[in-house]
Amino acid sequence: MNVDLKAFQVGQKSRGKTFFMTKIQQIHEMAVVAAKEFKNGESQLLQALMDVDKKRVYDRMAYSSFHTYCVEALHLSATQAYTYIGITRKMKEVPELKVMIDTGEIHTTNARRVVPHLTPANKDVWLKKAKDLPQRALDKELKTHFPEKFPQERIHLSVSPDLESKLERVKDLLSQKMGRACTLEEAVSTMADLFLKKEDPLQRKLVAQPSVRTQVAKRDVAQCTFITPTGKRCSSKRWLHVHHKTPRALGGADTLENLTTLCSTHHRHLHRI
Numbered sequence: 001m002n003v004d005l006k007a008f009q010v011g012q013k014s015r016g017k018t019f020f021m022t023k024i025q026q027i028h029e030m031a032v033v034a035a036k037e038f039k040n041g042e043s044q045l046l047q048a049l050m051d052v053d054k055k056r057v058y059d060r061m062a063y064s065s066f067h068t069y070c071v072e073a074l075h076l077s078a079t080q081a082y083t084y085i086g087i088t089r090k091m092k093e094v095p096e097l098k099v100m101i102d103t104g105e106i107h108t109t110n111a112r113r114v115v116p117h118l119t120p121a122n123k124d125v126w127l128k129k130a131k132d133l134p135q136r137a138l139d140k141e142l143k144t145h146f147p148e149k150f151p152q153e154r155i156h157l158s159v160s161p162d163l164e165s166k167l168e169r170v171k172d173l174l175s176q177k178m179g180r181a182c183t184l185e186e187a188v189s190t191m192a193d194l195f196l197k198k199e200d201p202l203q204r205k206l207v208a209q210p211s212v213r214t215q216v217a218k219r220d221v222a223q224c225t226f227i228t229p230t231g232k233r234c235s236s237k238r239w240l241h242v243h244h245k246t247p248r249a250l251g252g253a254d255t256l257e258n259l260t261t262l263c264s265t266h267h268r269h270l271h272r273i
Contacts, residue, residue, distance in 0.1 A: 043102045049088040050098075063228060064236045064265045072230045083112045090115045094123050106130045113138055117146050213242055216259045226266035236263035243267055 049070075052058060058069030070081035087108060091098040097118065100106040110130040118126050129141055142149075159167070167187060174182040174190055197203050201217035217240075224234035243262045246252030262270065 039104055039107075042108055046084060046088055046091065046098070046101065046108075049084055050091065053085075053088060059265060059269070061229060062226065062266060062269045064224065064226070064234045064263050068228075068235070072228060072232060083108065086115045087111050090118055094118055094120060094127075096123055096127060100127060100131060109135060110138055113142060116149060117142060212254055212256055212259065215256050216242055216261060219256070220261035223261065224263040224266055225260050226262055226269075234263060234266060236265070239264040241267045243270065 052069070053066060058066050058073075061069070061073070063069040063073065066085055067078075067081050070076045070085065071078055074081075076084065087097070087101070090111075091101075097106070097111065097115075101108065101111060106127065110133070113135070114126045114130045129138055133141065167184065170187045170191060171182055171184065174187055178186075200222075201214050202222050222237055222240065224236045224240065226234040228234060241262050241264060243260050244252040244254075245258050245260060252258050
């Protein structure tokens with residue numbers, strides 16, 4: 001049997017190329033499906049977060065904040081939590097944003113950028129820009145129209161004449177002490193140190209009989225002591241209250257053993273249950 005070797009080789013090469021392209025097409029189709037599922041998943045997550053915020057699920061489940069709930073209960077990164085919370089709350093103010101995210105007209109990347117500046121009054125302009133412009137072009141537009149919302153590396157602070165006079169006096173005294181001209185940063189840092197030393201219970205020196213509240217703050221490191229459902233201690237160091245483990249109405253005393261530090265959210269939570 002005579003075999004045309006060249007024709008056979010060409011056929012083999014053609015079949016190999018067809019197989020390779022089929023495989024490439026399969027990978028491409030899988031990527032398209034995965035991307036579509038990702039977008040649908042983001043849309044579903046945003047809807048779920050809207051419901052969580054509306055019913056204050058995080059509060060009912062004893063998380064100190066919506067952000068803490070997203071990080072600890074939903075296992076989102078801190079950045080993702082901030083992004084999705086910002087978008088979620090803006091969607092309530094501007095419902096058209098939700099529609100355009102659901103339909104895929106606006107990606108969350110661009111949505112995150114316009115959210116701080118988006119209002120019912122300017123929604124038509126900025127939703128269109130978020131839809132049509134690539135990321136860099138959108139950033140450029142935002143910086144042009146809202147320059148005050150894009151902080152520079154330096155902090156710009158407007159002060160009253162009285163405060164300016166006080167700052168200059170601090171600089172004069174500190175320069176005298178240092179034997180050289182001090183900077184504004186050094187003056188502000190020194191004032192902050194003095195304030196914290198006097199007012200911060202973590203830095204305040206204990207006297208012979210410190211107040212019970214000061215002892216509680218030092219023992220609890222001025223941080224909420226509530227243990228969340230995930231077994232972690234609440235990280236809040238603001239809006240702190242001193243809580244009686246045994247209520248005063250039931251004979252609870254103002255003693256170190258009966259007092260603990262709670263943030264306002266968890267204080268409300270314990271009194272609610």
